[in-house]
Amino acid sequence: MKKVFQPMMIGLGVTVALLASCSTKNSEPMESTKSTEKTAYFKSGYSDVNGLKMYYEIHGEGDPLVLIHGGGSTIQTTFGNIIPDLAKNHMLIAVELQAHGHTSDRDAPETFEQDADDVATLLQNLAIDKASFFGFSNGGNTTMQIGIRHPEMVNKLIIASAFFKRVGMFPGFFDGMEHASLDNMPADLKEAFWAINPDSTKLLAMFNHDKNRMLGFQDWDEALLQSIQAPSLIINGDQDVVQNSHAALMAALIPGARLMILPGNHGSYMGQVEGPYTEDNTTKLTLAVIEDFLTSK
Template sequence: MEQNDDKPLKAFSEVNGLKMYYEIHGKGKPLVLIHGGGSTIYTTFGRVIDELSVNHKVIAVELQAHGHTGDRGTPLSFEQDADDVAALLRNLNISKADIFGFSNGATTALQIAIRHPAVVDKVIAASAIFKLEGAPQMLWDYIRNGNLETMPPQLKEAFRAVNPDERALQTMFVRDQERMNTFKDIPDQTLASITAKN
């Protein structure tokens, strides 16, 4: 697909049995944007994507069960998300990129740097969770006891704006909740193995 200079490319790519949605904005050094849990490209990066694309070829993704991207019928994991983003970069013939993730997206960014170091130049992990004790207990309690009714309304509205299927919204919520309820620390030695710049 060709990208119009004035408009972002919006497309899907088959990655590991998943039809992943992505957008490409601007030109320059590749910069991958990975949204937070329960989010879409625009709930996480809507206010900065234009600015970032002035000097970068921004590749913004929506991960499994989020936004436009479907669900493969398996639990979410940061490792699988990392493999999916790496596969997308291969499909786009991008050999190396900077990776910018926020919240759950930041944990995915760390996993890309761990599992696919060859594709990462710099990694920017904003508000990453890599240890259970790194987040307050009230967050874990909220996640454990939460339901779709307690999900922030702005996130629900943003999801519905790009995917009006209520079943998809429920699936996304349950997948995110299950992932965080089974979260395990990333070992110190694994974090220390990251060779990407930061």
């Protein structure tokens, strides 16, 4: 049963790094520390974003790369295991979306379009004009919407374990979602939320936002993906909740997109919390291909 809820509930890790010179207008004061190991620079803070107090972290220095977690997750549960490697060569701006982790909620449904607008507003507040974006699971859907709605802000897109039509999920996914309850939420994700925010009513609110968004999801027109002009890398696990044929279709629709199918389930190839992380060769390969993609002309 657990597999049914993975794309909704997995992959929200957010860790962010920002250069000291970056503006933080409309933001609360940030705490800053120096890492003792791989990440040379770290800041965190909140910014006023479309009615939210939106939490972000910044790790490292270099070309900006925005990290967008999956449903039910935090920065750390999605990206915590790979942030140190990614931050060696990039300034990571990791975000937590509406009602997730540290970020506040608003009296409105959660949508991929609104998430995309929230991320774009955050970058404007941080005086970052253009960046690459790496989204996992529901964060991958948000990343596609950024490419569709805010193309002027995009260098490159990395879209991992995401979908754009209901038929792209494994058979029975949406039937199972009808019966999803908070009891089905993976314990690792619950504990990560409670470590940040012990209020169980807020955990339930986040769960309901994510569930309702999935149940109400309407297929996107193929023309939306065809409109994406940024260089894009599509990643999927060969035993993912997103069908490999669907990932291949996405890569065919987005002009010039590249496709990588890796051995693994939903996010195990990139070390997210619900998949086994052993620093094995698959994760190293994922990071190597991402680095080559981001640095290629």
